[in-house]
Each structure stands twice: as structure tokens, then as C-alpha cells.
Amino acid sequence: MSEIKTNRRSCPYDDTALPAGEVLSAPERLVGFGFRCWLAGYQTSDIGCWEVAWHEFSKSVGARAAKPLMTELAWWVRAIQDGAGRKIEIYPAPCRRFCRDECLAISMVAASQHSACPAFRSCAVALLGSNKIEETIDGAECFARSLKNVDQILSPSSVFMGANLVSPGLHGHS
Numbered sequence: 001m002s003e004i005k006t007n008r009r010s011c012p013y014d015d016t017a018l019p020a021g022e023v024l025s026a027p028e029r030l031v032g033f034g035f036r037c038w039l040a041g042y043q044t045s046d047i048g049c050w051e052v053a054w055h056e057f058s059k060s061v062g063a064r065a066a067k068p069l070m071t072e073l074a075w076w077v078r079a080i081q082d083g084a085g086r087k088i089e090i091y092p093a094p095c096r097r098f099c100r101d102e103c104l105a106i107s108m109v110a111a112s113q114h115s116a117c118p119a120f121r122s123c124a125v126a127l128l129g130s131n132k133i134e135e136t137i138d139g140a141e142c143f144a145r146s147l148k149n150v151d152q153i154l155s156p157s158s159v160f161m162g163a164n165l166v167s168p169g170l171h172g173h174s
Contacts, residue, residue: 021034025151028106032098035105036090038077072146076139085130110158112144119159
């Protein structure tokens with residue numbers, strides 16, 4: 001099991017935490033941050049989390065394009081929350097790294113955009129800790145398609161980022 005550490009910004013991360021700004025492109029960061037903020041909103045009932053996500057998406061793609069993205073993001077994250085057989089982990093909004101579950105979420109969207117079905121389904125099962133993945137798969141496909149429609153295309157290499165985290169021995173969560 002990885003030891004939980006703290007960086008100088010007091011954000012927790014384990015050995016699988018990925019430095020978002022240094023490694024990932026803008027679409028990956030947008031998906032990871034949107035996932036984090038939207039799930040935090042569901043977990044805390046704080047609409048401010050969703051407002052932060054809205055601000056980031058509208059800044060990235062414009063308000064008109066952000067509206068359908070927010071709808072698809074909300075549906076996908078709700079499906080994840082409802083289908084999860086375990087607590088989904090996220091880092092606090094200001095963290096500049098993504099944890100294992102956030103990386104799996106990014107990989108799901110990338111796998112959907114690049115038609116990498118086995119990786120797509122494996123990431124969904126690993127993220128949810130459950131085989132109840134169909135609604136989550138549908139949500140991710142719709143979100144991925146909406147992102148693609150506004151030229152937010154994740155890198156094919158992002159598919160493998162999450163696929164490498166599928167093994168339970170590679171993360172610090174129980």
C-alpha cells in the first residue's frame with residue numbers, strides 16, 4: 001500500500017498521483033478537474049464546487065459550448081456515484097495532481113473517444129469497484145462525444161494512464 005504524503009500546497013497524494021499541469025494536456029486537465037469538482041459537489045452538497053467547474057469549462061470552451069458539457073458531466077458523474085461499490089476518492093479542488101480515481105475517470109473518457117473498449121470497460125470496473133457499469137459507460141460515452149464536438153480531444157496515451165492503474169496492488173486505496 002502506498003504511503004499518503006503531502007506536498008507543499010498541503011494536498012494529499014500517493015505514489016500514483018499524477019502532476020496534472022506538467023504531464024497532461026488541456027482536455028485531460030479539464031476532464032479531471034470537472035470530475036473532481038462535480039463529484040465534490042455531490043459528496044458535499046456544495047453548489048460552489050459546481051460553479052468552479054462551470055467557470056473552468058466556460059473559460060476553456062466558452063459559455064455556449066460549456067452548457068451541454070456540464071449536462072453530460074453531471075450525468076456521467078452521477079452514474080459513477082450511484083453505481084460505485086466503494087467510496088470514489090478525489091483530491092481537493094486546488095490540488096495540482098490527480099489521484100488514482102481521477103486518472104481512471106480521465107482514462108475512461110479518453111478510451112471512449114478513441115474506441116478502446118477493453119480499456120474503457122476495465123477502467124470503469126476499477127473506478128466503480130463494481131460490475132454495475134452500463135450507466136457509467138453510457139454517461140462517459142455521451143460526455144466524451146460532447147467534448148469531441150468542441151475540439152476537446154484527449155490523447156490516446158491517456159487511455160493507458162488509467163489502464164496501468166487497474167490492478168488493485170497499484171494504488172493506496174483499500
